Amino acid sequence: MTPQIRRIAHLDMDAFYASVELLRYPQLKGLPVVIGGGRRKVDEAIEQLAEGQTRADIPVEAFARLKDYVGRGVITTATYAARQFGVGSAMGLMKAAKLCPDAIILPVDFEQYRHFSRIFKETILEFTPLMENRGVDEVYIDFTDVPGGQRQGGRALAKLIQQTIFERTGLTCSVGVAPNKLLAKMASEFNKPNGVSIVLEEDLQTMIWPLTCRKINGVGPKMDEKLINNGITTIGELAAKDEAWLVANFGKSTGAWLHRASWGRDDNPISLSSEPVSISRETTFDRDLHAVRDKAELGAIFTELCDKLAGDLQRKGYLGKTIGIKLRYDDFKAATRDQTLDVYTADPKTIRQAAGLCLKRIPLTKRLRLLGVRVGGLVASDGEVERAVGNSLQTSKEDLISNMFDE
DNA sequence: TCTGGGGTCCTAGGACCC
DNA sequence: TCTGGGGTCCTAGGACCC
Numbered sequence: 001m002t003p004q005i006r007r008i009a010h011l012d013m014d015a016f017y018a019s020v021e022l023l024r025y026p027q028l029k030g031l032p033v034v035i036g037g038g039r040r041k042v043d044e045a046i047e048q049l050a051e052g053q054t055r056a057d058i059p060v061e062a063f064a065r066l067k068d069y070v071g072r073g074v075i076t077t078a079t080y081a082a083r084q085f086g087v088g089s090a091m092g093l094m095k096a097a098k099l100c101p102d103a104i105i106l107p108v109d110f111e112q113y114r115h116f117s118r119i120f121k122e123t124i125l126e127f128t129p130l131m132e133n134r135g136v137d138e139v140y141i142d143f144t145d146v147p148g149g150q151r152q153g154g155r156a157l158a159k160l161i162q163q164t165i166f167e168r169t170g171l172t173c174s175v176g177v178a179p180n181k182l183l184a185k186m187a188s189e190f191n192k193p194n195g196v197s198i199v200l201e202e203d204l205q206t207m208i209w210p211l212t213c214r215k216i217n218g219v220g221p222k223m224d225e226k227l228i229n230n231g232i233t234t235i236g237e238l239a240a241k242d243e244a245w246l247v248a249n250f251g252k253s254t255g256a257w258l259h260r261a262s263w264g265r266d267d268n269p270i271s272l273s274s275e276p277v278s279i280s281r282e283t284t285f286d287r288d289l290h291a292v293r294d295k296a297e298l299g300a301i302f303t304e305l306c307d308k309l310a311g312d313l314q315r316k317g318y319l320g321k322t323i324g325i326k327l328r329y330d331d332f333k334a335a336t337r338d339q340t341l342d343v344y345t346a347d348p349k350t351i352r353q354a355a356g357l358c359l360k361r362i363p364l365t366k367r368l369r370l371l372g373v374r375v376g377g378l379v380a381s382d383g384e385v386e387r388a389v390g391n392s393l394q395t396s397k398e399d400l401i402s403n404m405f406d407e
Numbered sequence: 408t409c410t411g412g413g414g415t416c417c418t419a420g421g422a423c424c425c
Numbered sequence: 426t427c428t429g430g431g432g433t434c435c436t437a438g439g440a441c442c443c
Contacts, residue, residue: 036411074411076443089443094408108411135414135443220441253417282412322435332410336437372412 005200007144007154008270010176010184011161013120014193016137017077019171020116021106024055031060032082032103034075036093038064039107060104067101069093072284076108080193113137116169123165127157132181132270140181142270153177153198162196182266183208185217204264209236216261226250238262275378279318280326281309282372288330291364298371302359303352305373310348313375317382319344320375323354327362328370337361344379351375 013019017035022028041064049057073093085100096103117136124131130142143149148157154177162175172194176187183199186208190197199207213235214224230249232238238246239262247255260266283305289298313320324338337358345351355373 070408072409072411074409076411090410092409092411095410098408138443218441222440251418277415278413280413284411324436334438338436340435370411 004144004150006179007142007149007157007177008180008184009141009143009154009158009161010178010181010188011124011139011141011165011173012175012188012192013137013171013173015077015079016116016171017108017113018079018082018106020112021109022079023170024112025058025106026056027058027060028063028104030081031079032085032087032100033079033106034066034082034087034093034096034103035077035106035108036073036075037069037071037107038105040064042107063104063106065101066093066097066103066105069097069105071286078103116171119169120165120171120173123168124161126164127161130270130272132272133274140184140270153200155196155198158196158198162194180264180266181268181270182217182261183264186211186215189215201264205236208264209234209239209262211235213238213262216258218257218261223250223254235262275380276316276318277378278322278374278376279309279312279316279320279378280372280374281305281312282326282370284328284370285368288367288369290367298368301371302355302373305371306352306355307348309373309375310346310351313346314381317380318375318378319346319381320378321345322376323351323358324374324376325355325358325362326370326372326374327368329366330369331366332369334370335362338374338376340377344377344381346375346381 018033021033021035041062042058045058045062046055048062049055071093075087075089075091075093075096077089078087078096082100082103085103087096087100087103093105113136120137121131121133121139124139124141128141128143128146132140134140143154143157146157148160151157158175158177162173165171165173174188174192174194175196176184176190176199177197178184178187178199179201187197187199188195190207212224212233213219213227214221216235219227226249227233227238232241238258241259241262243256243259246258249255250258283301285301291298321342321344322338322340324336326334326336328334339354339358341350341354351373
């Protein structure tokens with residue numbers, strides 16, 4: 001019996017948000033489209049529709065263009081037609097407007113994306129239960145033992161899954177198959193959109209080593225810059241470095257990890273279930289606010305964030321005990337404060353009070369562009385815990401109030 | 408015309424306990 | 426007038442990812 005080769009696949013929906021929108025607005029197919037704003041224009045156009053007409057009947061001229069957009073925000077997704085202009089994810093809308101002023105801009109609609117995300121994942125689960133979630137549009141799966149998983153390096157099965165997803169959703173995805181998650185993730189980028197790529201152990205030198213270090217999942221802009229400053233541009237150059245040298249320059253854990261990654265080694269398992277560690281809400285203001293001059297406005301936003309966060313916790317069934325806030329100043333520097341309570345809570349007033357105390361501990365001289373509230377130290381809010389917390393909630397609140405007077 | 412909104416994980420120092 | 430060593434929790438910041 002020949003030993004099974006580990007087949008890990010990374011599946012990644014192509015331009016997910018934008019592609020979902022194109023299903024509703026087929027008239028935009030082939031045009032540069034970005035997701036991130038323009039809600040008012042779309043709402044107006046929908047209102048103008050005659051009886052029996054759908055979104056597909058909205059004339060192309062009725063959509064908002066990037067050049068008409070004013071305000072803060074970034075692009076979450078761009079169609080491939082828009083990417084031709086150099087427009088891409090996480091780019092500021094103002095900058096994108098310069099590159100492609102006539103691109104159509106559509107608002108995000110998470111409900112739609114969640115719907116298609118569910119079909120995407122349910123389809124995959126019909127092939128294997130060994131699936132790890134990586135957000136709405138990405139998963140890792142292990143199909144080592146799935147019938148057909150060993151054929152053609154996994155290509156046949158990967159294509160079958162990809163085809164089934166397309167039949168169910170009308171959306172394409174890209175698939176990378178490799179012996180581990182690290183390589184599978186890189187492989188899925190080789191052939192976008194709608195590609196299938198196989199990377200075997202013996203392909204390391206030819207397929208992986210020529211890539212830049214930035215292609216390693218976990219190497220971001222900072223680490224990449226540091227590597228380049230040390231004369232390391234490609235993964236091959238990284239692999240040529242002594243592990244001891246990497247440890248000396250990047251620390252024990254990161255150094256050792258960089259060495260392993262450059263040699264295509266990764267033994268992280270597929271993680272089947274994940275409980276959240278924290279839940280948060282944050283918002284960037286339309287204009288920078290001043291703690292004193294805009295106190296009322298800031299206070300109202302603060303309370304609203306806490307209310308929404310408490311709603312999220314309750315809806316998702318969690319209680320938390322570490323309450324934190326996050327600020328971003330006009331110079332984009334961030335500050336955080338948090339406080340661990342002696343009880344678990346999902347109560348908006350308790351969260352608001354604790355977050356208020358955190359806010360008092362931060363200097364507020366600079367103007368603010370963002371405010372966020374976070375609850376960590378989560379536990380599921382079923383039976384026992386909830387009762388225990390219910391009893392101590394009052395005590396906890398009174399403590400907080402007396403703390404405020406103590407100051 | 409810079410830079411959204413959710414998240415995770417790591418590091419590092421201090422408190423506190425044994 | 427000495428001062429170890431380990432473990433855990435808390436807090437702040439930062440890198441990174443989708």
